[in-house]
Amino acid sequence: MTAYNTIAFDPSRCELCNDCDACITACAQVKSGSDDPLHSRIKIVAGFNGNPPELALCRQCGDPECVKSCPSTALTKNPDTGLIDWEKSLCVDCLLCTVGCSYGGITYNATLQHVAKCDLCDGDPACVKACPSGALSYITSASIFNEQHEREDLFVPGLSACQGCNSEMIMRHSLRKVGPDTVLATPPGCIPGMGSVGFNGTTGTKVPVFHPLLTNTASMLAGLKKQYNRMGRNVTAMALAGDGGAGDVGFQSLSGAAERNDQILFICVDNEGYMNTGMQASGSTSYGSWTTTTPVGSEMKGKRTSQKNLAMIMMNHNCEYVATASTAFVEDYYEKLDKALAASERGFAYLHIYSPCPTGWRFPSSQTIEVCRKGVETNFAPLWEYERGGDLHFTHPIDNPLPVEAYLNLSGKYRHVNEEQLACIQQQVNERVRTLKRYAGLN
Amino acid sequence: MATPALKLKHPGCAQSIVCDGNEAAAWAVALARPDVVAVYPITPQSSLVEYVSQFIADGKIEAELMNVEGEHSVLSALHGAALAGGRTYTATCGPGLAFMFEPYWRTPGMRLPIVASLVTRDGITPQCVWGGQQDAMTMKETGWIQIYCETVQEVLDTTVMAYRIAEHHDVMLPVNICHDGNYLSYGVTQVEVPEQSAVDDYLGEKNINWHVALDPLRPMAVDPLTGGAGGPGPAKFVAYRKGLCQGMQNALGVIEQAHADWADIFGRDYAPLVEEYRLDDADYALVTIGSMTGAAKDAVDSARERGRKVGLIKIKTFRPFPVAAMTRALRKVRAVGVVDRSVHYGWDCGPLYQEVLSCLYRAGQPIAAGSFIGGLAGADLTEGHFARAIERTAQLLAGDEFDSPVWLNEHD
Numbered sequence: 066m067t068a069y070n071t072i073a074f075d076p077s078r079c080e081l082c083n084d085c086d087a088c089i090t091a092c093a094q095v096k097s098g099s100d101d102p103l104h105s106r107i108k109i110v111a112g113f114n115g116n117p118p119e120l121a122l123c124r125q126c127g128d129p130e131c132v133k134s135c136p137s138t139a140l141t142k143n144p145d146t147g148l149i150d151w152e153k154s155l156c157v158d159c160l161l162c163t164v165g166c167s168y169g170g171i172t173y174n175a176t177l178q179h180v181a182k183c184d185l186c187d188g189d190p191a192c193v194k195a196c197p198s199g200a201l202s203y204i205t206s207a208s209i210f211n212e213q214h215e216r217e218d219l220f221v222p223g224l225s226a227c228q229g230c231n232s233e234m235i236m237r238h239s240l241r242k243v244g245p246d247t248v249l250a251t252p253p254g255c256i257p258g259m260g261s262v263g264f265n266g267t268t269g270t271k272v273p274v275f276h277p278l279l280t281n282t283a284s285m286l287a288g289l290k291k292q293y294n295r296m297g298r299n300v301t302a303m304a305l306a307g308d309g310g311a312g313d314v315g316f317q318s319l320s321g322a323a324e325r326n327d328q329i330l331f332i333c334v335d336n337e338g339y340m341n342t343g344m345q346a347s348g349s350t351s352y353g354s355w356t357t358t359t360p361v362g363s364e365m366k367g368k369r370t371s372q373k374n375l376a377m378i379m380m381n382h383n384c385e386y387v388a389t390a391s392t393a394f395v396e397d398y399y400e401k402l403d404k405a406l407a408a409s410e411r412g413f414a415y416l417h418i419y420s421p422c423p424t425g426w427r428f429p430s431s432q433t434i435e436v437c438r439k440g441v442e443t444n445f446a447p448l449w450e451y452e453r454g455g456d457l458h459f460t461h462p463i464d465n466p467l468p469v470e471a472y473l474n475l476s477g478k479y480r481h482v483n484e485e486q487l488a489c490i491q492q493q494v495n496e497r498v499r500t501l502k503r504y505a506g507l508n
Numbered sequence: 509m510a511t512p513a514l515k516l517k518h519p520g521c522a523q524s525i526v527c528d529g530n531e532a533a534a535w536a537v538a539l540a541r542p543d544v545v546a547v548y549p550i551t552p553q554s555s556l557v558e559y560v561s562q563f564i565a566d567g568k569i570e571a572e573l574m575n576v577e578g579e580h581s582v583l584s585a586l587h588g589a590a591l592a593g594g595r596t597y598t599a600t601c602g603p604g605l606a607f608m609f610e611p612y613w614r615t616p617g618m619r620l621p622i623v624a625s626l627v628t629r630d631g632i633t634p635q636c637v638w639g640g641q642q643d644a645m646t647m648k649e650t651g652w653i654q655i656y657c658e659t660v661q662e663v664l665d666t667t668v669m670a671y672r673i674a675e676h677h678d679v680m681l682p683v684n685i686c687h688d689g690n691y692l693s694y695g696v697t698q699v700e701v702p703e704q705s706a707v708d709d710y711l712g713e714k715n716i717n718w719h720v721a722l723d724p725l726r727p728m729a730v731d732p733l734t735g736g737a738g739g740p741g742p743a744k745f746v747a748y749r750k751g752l753c754q755g756m757q758n759a760l761g762v763i764e765q766a767h768a769d770w771a772d773i774f775g776r777d778y779a780p781l782v783e784e785y786r787l788d789d790a791d792y793a794l795v796t797i798g799s800m801t802g803a804a805k806d807a808v809d810s811a812r813e814r815g816r817k818v819g820l821i822k823i824k825t826f827r828p829f830p831v832a833a834m835t836r837a838l839r840k841v842r843a844v845g846v847v848d849r850s851v852h853y854g855w856d857c858g859p860l861y862q863e864v865l866s867c868l869y870r871a872g873q874p875i876a877a878g879s880f881i882g883g884l885a886g887a888d889l890t891e892g893h894f895a896r897a898i899e900r901t902a903q904l905l906a907g908d909e910f911d912s913p914v915w916l917n918e919h920d
Binding site: 245246247248257262263264265266267268269270271272273274275276277278280281283284285286287288289290291292293294295296300302317318320321324325 | 543544546572574575576577578580581582584585586587588589590591592593594596610611614721722723724726727728729730731732733734735736739740741744
């Protein structure tokens, strides 16, 4: 199965309100030689009541309703290209497809007297080239699925994570990629708490899995790896730890293993606190956050100190590979996971994943990825990587970051934040990016 | 000028050297051929891990040396190595042992046959870097086997034996070989170093993780959450606890066999659990532990010359407590003075004394017993101190009992 291509649309960048019809005109030109928008197979529909504009265009669906509606097999899903092909000689002009499609992706052209739909211009869509604002882009979709779907999910179904849990997604993605020749250590926290190590004789993991102390994950894996090296066996020593087990009480063993450059793949799933035990604050809890041990009252308005930046601290160990990641940018994460896995054969590799927690941060479980995304787009959680001996490198640079409120407003844990605290958080974000840019040699 | 070779007295020995107890332990480590050694220095253990590190640097020990950032990680690294099938070693004491506590008290429950020397050191505070057994005694309820040595040669021999004991399939428990800080760690004497091939035969094929492993070829979850009311948890938890207790009891016989076989091969015959010294015709006895025993035996000899019918009971294996052997010995006398190198705060006595009282109850023998505490913080316990203890124990026998401990170095 190959990756499919499609056209993505970012309404926030669309210039429709400026009467830009560049995509529509370009499509009409290519398909009919005229500027008549009637011939365009792409339409931009104005949003009502202040909503953003919407795209009417064939999505080249994986499970296309138009194909299912077609009584004459004129519409088919091309297994090689992924395109929905329309064959004029088979079409009976019944228009059922236009009813089946929810996206306005196939419509009747009264001039031509038959339906017309996007064919992606043989891989070089005219609309995308014509778009002046970058609202349209031509992307490869499902690349992760296509690369990874045959790999086994090495966690069992039915782990008891909270609804919308980011950690569970990280775990499943990560171990699926790292593979079965792995020993996984996961210290006390949400990850074993959801049953990955198991309860009373059961287990939730299909590779050897250990419940180390909250304090000793890295050193325990270091000893294990030494013994496998001695036996000449290639076994990946992998940690999935929370921010407390990595950066607070577990920090000494983490730092020691990084200093020794022990061959470990250490993944820190940072949900900014002790969420498994009821949302207590950790050293990773951000300034102003409500937690059960940094409560909001008349004398205290959430956490009074800043979070420690564990990823930067790890970078300063000069270990083999350090990167930050976010599940809103999973392709970026997979690239980093590849590099980290390779680096863990040479030495210590550390991945720091921002992991918003719907339960502890007080946002709806449907919003996890949106919180992740806004974290990156406000520069609250910048995405970067560092390889031993090199410079820091931004993997998804945000040139025009959204104000940090766009991120804070999504989570109840910042609900009480006042103007002064907000200014302080924005300043911290700015300073952190400035520091990172220095490491990147950008200023 | 050529140095004349020191004369060997026993079969199965390769060479005779002059060294202190820390170096003797390092020689034992070399003979046991560990896979992974993790070290962090602390007085008075430091020279031990220096010797081991140098032996690894010189190729005398072919092991992975891990210089980790603290005792907590030392034992954690050994957990990982043992779960991957490695034979492991470390050494610590005092505050280092305290810092190690979190992984330390988990080790027996995972049944990892790790061997660690405790170069015993007194507890702080007052701040103190000298010998004393407060560190080891504080750990007596954690499920580690504890064996206390009397001499430098015994340190070497018992440290090798520790692997045989720990890795025995009926035991599978970690072992602390305790040797007294200062007196054994730095006391220099002639020792015989066994033949490598004889030790290899003695220890046999190692199989560290047959029972619990982190190995992709045998995937399992190690230490999932167990217990809680309802469901299968409580019964499972009890099964693990009972198993550990059974392993400790099994160790008594294994320790005896390990010593008997050692004597057969190498000619040195130590009492594995409890040593009885001039006890058969004794009216009363001292009970001792560790390196103090030499001076105590001298004091017993002197007292015997003065016609006193005194003997001595030395405990070598303190955990598991050799109830039967100790009870057998105690039945021979009518009063005991128990000398501890540490304090049992809760009972205002020494911890060994407290255990002796339990044995006397078990024996149905309510004889007079008194607690002596000495040798704290590196203080010397001389023949003179033991002579006083013998006299005071004789008074016990005559009916002059006392409740609070006698602090032997109080007026030094």
